[in-house]
Structure formats: structure tokens, C-alpha cells
Amino acid sequence: MIDSNILQSQRDIYGQAMLEIAEKDSRVVAVTADLADSTRLFPFREKFPNRFFDVGVSEQTAVGIAVGLAHVGFIPFVSSFGVFIPGRAFDHIRVSVALNCANVRLIGSHLGLSNYGDGATAQAIEDIALVRSLPNMTIISPADSLELKKTIYALVDFIGPVYLRMSRAPSPVVTEVPSPFKIGKATVLKEGKDLTLVGCGPILTEALSVAKSLENENISVEIINMSTIKPLDEETLINSVAKTGKTLTIEEHSIFGGLGEAVAHVLSENIPSPLKIMGIRDRFGQSARSQEELYSEYGLDKNSIIHEIKKCL
16 A cells, blocks of 8 residues: 655665664675765764775776675675666676676666656666676565665575665655565565556556556556566466456666566566556656656656556556
8 A cells, every 4th residue: 555644765765774784784884986975875884984885986896896895705785876886887797796696785776767857867777677687686676665675684684696776756655565575576566357567666656546546447457566577576477467368567767678578578488468568668868857747758657557558458
């Protein structure tokens, strides 16, 4: 259920969660590339100065240092904008992190259109596609601040490289996540029978609002929070589509290489059925006064979702 009274930014909760896990586990270290404020790591720096590394404007260096720390037993969390992690540091991530299966957590902040004020150069809409192409990588995009916090806790004991994307803009809490969070397991936020809607990240707030509105028209939408994009929870997806027979995916990411294509791959091999992929259609981002303005511009707003669902049906 959406609790519209609770609006939290995922990056704010990330900063809090980092403090909490560092207090419990001395192996946790934070690495950033001159973005401690934007990724809310200043409190971490003040409390754990010997476990905080700011390398300046060089995500490549941040990744290299993190890999070294991982190899000697630390659990490094490397945070930057999603356009820079993985964008600017892709080769370092490919060779040093993924190829070596290094125990590094890459945190890409300001996902999708959530960084509405800074425009195309700061909006991460290709990051999933980059990292998803790499073997050994786990990719997670939590739906809200609650799920993000529980994901951070789960990553302390997880072994292997991870890319986690988080939002800048505040959004409602929409999950009731079991504790602990299970990496690789999707959750059904709302049951339905006419269509399966699969999404990730805070855009699921729009999807849940749509599903509630459509109930008045006797249209029943099942909503899956596919917070782990790689590896995808094939069982939950297939069971839902076997019931509804139709699928729509939605994400704050390019339609190329993201969640939608991951879902398409699974369905094509297991249960071929009608599928519509909603995302950013071969365009760069742009600046705006609000995230909602960009949702409307890129066809990810409530009216656009309703239109696509009715087309599918």
C-alpha cells in the first residue's frame, strides 16, 4: 500500500543505513568521488574518518581503491551519480570488479529522471544496460526508501559485485518488505488477473496509483516489484503471466537493455505472451521544474500508463 504521508529520498536513507551497518561491522568502508554530500555520506565521514575515502573527481580511481579494499577483506560501498558509476568507470568495473568477481558495492545515485534539475548529462538512463551486460554482476533497484535500507543491510553478508541504483527525489513508501530483504526475489505489491505490470524503482508509485484507479473500471492489474533486475526472479514472473496472459513493464531507464528487455528474454523462452515495454524511448534526458513534468514528457505519467494498459487489454 502507498503511504502518501511518508515521503523519503532513497539517498537520504542510504546515508543513514551506511552509518548503521558501519557501527555493526568494522569491514564496511565508504568510497566516493567528491560526491559525499550528494550521496549523504558526510555523517559517515565524521563518525568513521578512517573508513571514508574521497578520491576527488575520479570514479575510475574510486573503483580501483574499492577493489583493493575488497581484496584485503573490507566491504567497500562506492557511491556516485549513476551516470558516472557505471558510466565513467565502465572499463574499471568490467575488468577489476566483474571479471575478478570482487566483493564491491557500486551505488549509482540520482537514477533515471529523479535528477530533474540538472538535465541530460546528470540523468542515469543507460546504467542498467551497461552493468547488465557484465557477467557476475547483481543489479538492484529498490522501490522505496524502506526497501533500499533493507537492501543495504542484506549487502553486508552478500558475496560478489553489486550495482544498486537509488533515487534523488523523495517518494512514498510502497513496500512491506520482509526482513531480511532477499536478493533475487521479487514481491507482488498487488494481486490481479487481467495484466501483469512489472516495474522497479520509485516509478512503481505511479503504477500502484494507476492500478487503484482502474479498479473502478473493473480492470485488475497485478503489480510485481522486480527490485532485483539481475538475476531476475523468473518463477514469480512466469507464475503471474501464466495467470494474466499479458505483461507491461515500466522503468526510469532506456527501453534498450533494461528491465523490460530482461523480462522479454525470460518470457520468450518460457511463456511467450503479449508484452509492452514502457521506458525512455531512445532519447536523452532534459532539465525540468519537477520529476512529474518529465514523467509526462517521456510518457511515464499516470495517464500514459493507463493508456498503455488499455491498449494491451
